[in-house]
Amino acid sequence: MEKVVLGLSGGVDSALCARLLLEKGHPVTGVYLDTGHGGVEEAHKAALELGIPFCSVDVREQLEEKVIAPFMEGYRRGITPIPCIFCNPAVKFHVLWQKAQELGASYVATGHYAVTRRLENGVTGLYMSPSPNDQSYMLYRLLPELLDHVLFPLGELCSKEDTRTLARKAGLSAANKPDSMEICFIPEGDHAAFMEQRGLGLPPGDFVDEAGNVLGKHKGIHHYTLGQRRGLGIAAEGRLFVKEIRTEQNQVVLSLTPPTSQVITVDNLCRTAPEYGAESFWADVKIRHSRRLDKALVTYLPEGRAKVEFSSPVRAPSPGQSAVFYQDGRVIGGGYIEKQPCL
Structure with a gap:
């Protein structure tokens, strides 16, 4: 059975991932990505409990360059970037795949709520999870060549409570551990104060x-x-x-009226499903990390941009956040919302 490198935080999601992979016969190595904000002890404890090899990788330098700096610069330009969307392809999955290659593992795995499926055309597709915690929006910038080597063991679970129930049955001590913070490098959750502490307010x-x-x-x-x-x-x-x-x-x-737009453009287009884009296509579109989907006609433009024409106006498409395109639950692509006039 193929070896797997697992992003192990010590929380319930990654701990259950390890247990599910072990039950399928995969040799698993837990890897903690150290951002400098503590947590390595909890991850090591989980690895000992699971009986799997463990190591920690210091990612502070990559996080600073690839995530924190563009995150703060975005707010200084009046846009609202999402750090996890920067981090997943540039730091988290990049480092895990590097470690997998170093250890001779065929796959990396994480506790994200998303689904991968091998399609008839040979491409690995990224799909929404049935869980209300679906995180496919945060993962849309993972390209098929990496998705070929990614496993999401929790992807088909229908809720976080299902995860906790399975973890309790497996006797995992992390079963009742609170969910992790939204932005790992801002433990207090106040991005403005974080910027001001760095002299960038x-x-x-x-x-x-x-x-x-x-x-x-x-x-x-x-x-x-x-x-x-x-x-x-x-x-x-x-x-x-x-x-x-x-x-x-x-x-x-x-x-006194909320801002709305019926047409937006995005830049830094990521073609998660590379076979799309020669012609305009209809898609369900998310403009923020939520369950809401809005129908739109998507047209890919030159220079890595796309135009998104919604069937009806959408509320507050925030510049810097992402518009992600779906068809039948599959992630087709997406990009960063550009500044444009609102109605």
Whole structure:
């Protein structure tokens, strides 16, 4: 049976992955990706409990260059990047596959909720998981040549509770461990404070309405994202939304109506399903990490861009986040949403 290198964090997802792979007869090596924020002891404890070899790889330098720096630069430009989408192809899976090759393993595995399937044309497709925790959106930048060597043992499970139930039955001590933080390098969850601690915060400026009238002062544009309605601190006759972020003027535009768009463009296009794109195609599109899908006509453009024309307007397609295209649950591709006027 083929050897597998498993990204092992010590949490319930990766621990159960190890158990499921072992039950199928795979020799498994647990690899902890050390970001400098602790956790290696818990991962080592899980490996000892599972009876598998274990090692830790320091990824702080790669994380800083490939994830943290572009993440902070994005907020300074008034966009909202998603660090996990940077990290998965450039750091996490890249490092795990390097370690797999070093150890003579055929596959890497993680506890992500997604599904891979070998198709008749020989391409490995990436699919949504039936779980509400589906993470295919975060994985769309993994290309087929890497997907050929990726296993997601939890992909077909229908819920996180199913994972915990199986972990309890397997006697895993991680069964009731709390879920991990959303952004691994910001344990407190406050990205603006993280930037300010590094001296990369931006100065206060004006909140303005759509006519340019000053409504008050904002704390720095790195605190805000398109469509945001909480934490604005401005009194109005109704609920206010962030309609636009004007970086050059250091202004945040507020509106009583949420921003919507019916046509968006994306750049840095990733063709997860390489056979698509010669002609326009209809797809279900996610514009954020949620279960919502919106119908759209997708047209690939030159220079790694695509146009996405929705059947009806979508709320707050935030620049820097990703639009990901699906057909029948399969990830077709996606890209980073560009700045564009909202209705």
